[in-house]
Every structure is written in C-alpha cells, then in structure tokens.
Amino acid sequence: MEHSRDKPPAKPPESASPDRHQQRRQWAARPFRSREERRTAHISFFAGVGPAKPVGAEPNRHQPCRTLWVSHAVPWSAQDASRYELAVRDSHADSYDVEYATLHGPWFARLETAVLLDNLDLRPSDVLVDVGCGTGRITTLLATRCARVIAVDRSQRSLEILESRIEERGLRNVTTVLADASQSLPTDIIATRVVSVQLFQHVPSSEGRAKTMKNIAQVLKPGGRAIVANEMYGLSRRVRGAPQELDGPGILYFHTFTPRELVDLVQGAGLIPLRIRGCGIFYWTRYVGAPRALVKLDRWESNLPGASWFAKFGAIVARNC
Structure with a gap:
C-alpha cells in the first residue's frame, strides 16, 4: 500500500503485536518515499506512535509523548522544550526503569x-x-x-x-x-x-x-x-x-x-x-x-x-x- 505525501500513513492497530517496542521498531522501519516521511517515522519511534494532540494541552500522565504529526511551524522555544521534558520526567518516574x-x-x-x-x-x-x-x-x-x-x-x-x-x-x-x-x-x-x-x-x-x-x-x-x-x-x-x-x-x-x-x-x-x-x-x-x-x-x-x-x-x- 502506498502512502500519501500529503498526510501520514494510518496508525498501525494496537493489537498488531503484544510487544509495543517491537511494534515501534517495525513501524519506524517501513519504507517511506520522502526524507520528511522518514524523519516523521523516526519521530514516531522516539515520541510514540499516535495522533497529535493540540499544542499547549496538558501532558498525558500515562503517555505524555504521544504527540506525533504536530506542526513545526508553531513557535517552540528551548524553554518550552525544557518545561515539557520536566513534565515527562515527573509523570514517567514511576515506570521509568521498566x-x-x-x-x-x-x-x-x-x-x-x-x-x-x-x-x-x-x-x-x-x-x-x-x-x-x-x-x-x-x-x-x-x-x-x-x-x-x-x-x-x-x-x-x-x-x-x-x-x-x-x-x-x-x-x-x-x-x-x-x-x-x-x-x-x-x-x-x-x-x-x-x-x-x-x-x-x-x-x-x-x-x-x-x-x-x-x-x-x-x-x-x-x-x-x-x-x-x-x-x-x-x-x-x-x-x-x-x-x-x-x-x-x-x-x-x-x-x-x-x-x-x-x-x-x-x-x-x-x-x-x-x-x-x-x-x-x-x-x-x-x-x-x-x-x-x-x-x-x-x-x-x-x-x-x-x-x-x-x-x-x-x-x-x-x-x-
């Protein structure tokens, strides 16, 4: 199935694999036709496969990084990134080692x-x-x-x-x-x-x-x-x-x-x-x-x-x- 250049490929079903990490690896390794699509795939591997949420929304305590397909045209400073990183650290601290x-x-x-x-x-x-x-x-x-x-x-x-x-x-x-x-x-x-x-x-x-x-x-x-x-x-x-x-x-x-x-x-x-x-x-x-x-x-x-x-x-x- 070919992927459109105008929109990202559909999210793989959650039930495709019981190993979420393996699922992410497979998803990031799929063939993409443009450099930007490859870049987005690698972002999905790191940030989590999932739809975008509105910029400025509160981080999800359980999946704070599921924010793929966001627009990079939105202003985002180093201070914003630092605050978000701290929110992720605090919310993931209990499950970090696993x-x-x-x-x-x-x-x-x-x-x-x-x-x-x-x-x-x-x-x-x-x-x-x-x-x-x-x-x-x-x-x-x-x-x-x-x-x-x-x-x-x-x-x-x-x-x-x-x-x-x-x-x-x-x-x-x-x-x-x-x-x-x-x-x-x-x-x-x-x-x-x-x-x-x-x-x-x-x-x-x-x-x-x-x-x-x-x-x-x-x-x-x-x-x-x-x-x-x-x-x-x-x-x-x-x-x-x-x-x-x-x-x-x-x-x-x-x-x-x-x-x-x-x-x-x-x-x-x-x-x-x-x-x-x-x-x-x-x-x-x-x-x-x-x-x-x-x-x-x-x-x-x-x-x-x-x-x-x-x-x-x-x-x-x-x-x-």
Whole structure:
C-alpha cells in the first residue's frame, strides 16, 4: 500500500503485536518515499506512535509523548522544550526503569554500568556526583563503591523514588539535591568523580549543554575525572536517515552527539578529554549477554581509529586540569 505525501500513513492497530517496542521498531522501519516521511517515522519511534494532540494541552500522565504529526511551524522555544521534558520526567518516574529496559533491551543497563566502572576508577575515598541521576538506576550501584554520592536531578518525583530506594537498601552515604544542572549546581560540592548518563541529550540547546558541562567542571576537583554518556549519531542512525535532533511542540527533545561534539563540549568547559568509550558493540547488547566479555571487547574496539563514528551510545572520559 502506498502512502500519501500529503498526510501520514494510518496508525498501525494496537493489537498488531503484544510487544509495543517491537511494534515501534517495525513501524519506524517501513519504507517511506520522502526524507520528511522518514524523519516523521523516526519521530514516531522516539515520541510514540499516535495522533497529535493540540499544542499547549496538558501532558498525558500515562503517555505524555504521544504527540506525533504536530506542526513545526508553531513557535517552540528551548524553554518550552525544557518545561515539557520536566513534565515527562515527573509523570514517567514511576515506570521509568521498566520503560528503559524495554527500550534498550535486558542487557544494556548491565553493560552500561560496567563501562562506567571500567573508566571511573572509583576508590573507597571518592566523592561522586551523579548529575541527572533520575530514579537512581546508576546511583545506587555506585554508592557501594565510594565514600559519598551526591545525586542531582531537577525532577522531584524521580528524587522521591531514589530516596525510597536509598532507605530500602540502607545506603547512608547518598545525598539527594533538587537542582537543574543546566542552570547551576550547589557551590559547596567538591567531587573527585562526576558521572552523567543520558542527560545532555535532552538539554534543548547547545548553550544549555555548554553551561551544564561548565557547571560540572566547577564542582570537579583538580585531577578529578568525569564521564558523560549519551546516545551517539553513529553509522546506524546515519544509514537509516534518522535525524540528529528531534524537536518541536509536544516532542521530548532529543539530540545525538558526534565524537567531535563531545570533545568540544568538554574542552569548552576547561576539561581534558582522555578517550571516548562505547562503539558498535553497544548495539548488540539487546541480543547478547556476558557484560564482562563485552566490556573487554568495547575497550579494544574503542582504541581503533575512527571507531567512535560507529557508536550508538558513547561515553567521553575527561579529567580536570
């Protein structure tokens, strides 16, 4: 069946597949005749397959991103995108961990954590700041390996969930801080390690991303180490014609990075880039387990010239002067 250029193809029936994530993958992979139709398909994969709702409508608590086919002619500023992102974070906090595992596959989180640990070089005396900690998926794992963790996020509901986890696990070395890292971080924080996982990709402007990195550099002790992990604009996205950036009314802002962007980001904050980890092997974690073996393979693969251009997910490791 051919699709009209004037209107998007009909929404696939909800009953087509019990696996909603698989349904989205199949829908995004359908053949489209124009670049704009391909772009819209990739927006549907990220934002959710569904009809548009009026711009300015309140986010749906259960499906706040189901806003496809919106007009990009409607004014939509970085401030609008930031407010919408916070509304999505608060409304999805209770189901975030399940959604993350569904989106990335059952093994990805384990490999992600293993790569962070492999590069953080955590010591029992370290003070670590988790910038954009969310519900604490990474925070609680790192807290058992260092002296103190300061978990920073701007979503109140996410921090409430993290605090309940801290209490359940008896972690006494974790402090939560409600703050927007793109604006400022508490000036009394002095950290030897900083980690930020998939935060920068949702900061809706290059200026905001630069300021966030500078705020991280300010709390990082001289000689301290920072790791910033985000989704990359790698070969698989380029081949599929996926846009590097998704933005617009009712869409959760999403930016994928090139290796050059990551290097410029940390250098602009006065940090020294050491290496970029996370190459093509990350893509296969949906189907393959054995995180230890994959970490070793990723370590080897990351040293190959130009390997970071194949990355689907990447982590840049930087050191303060």
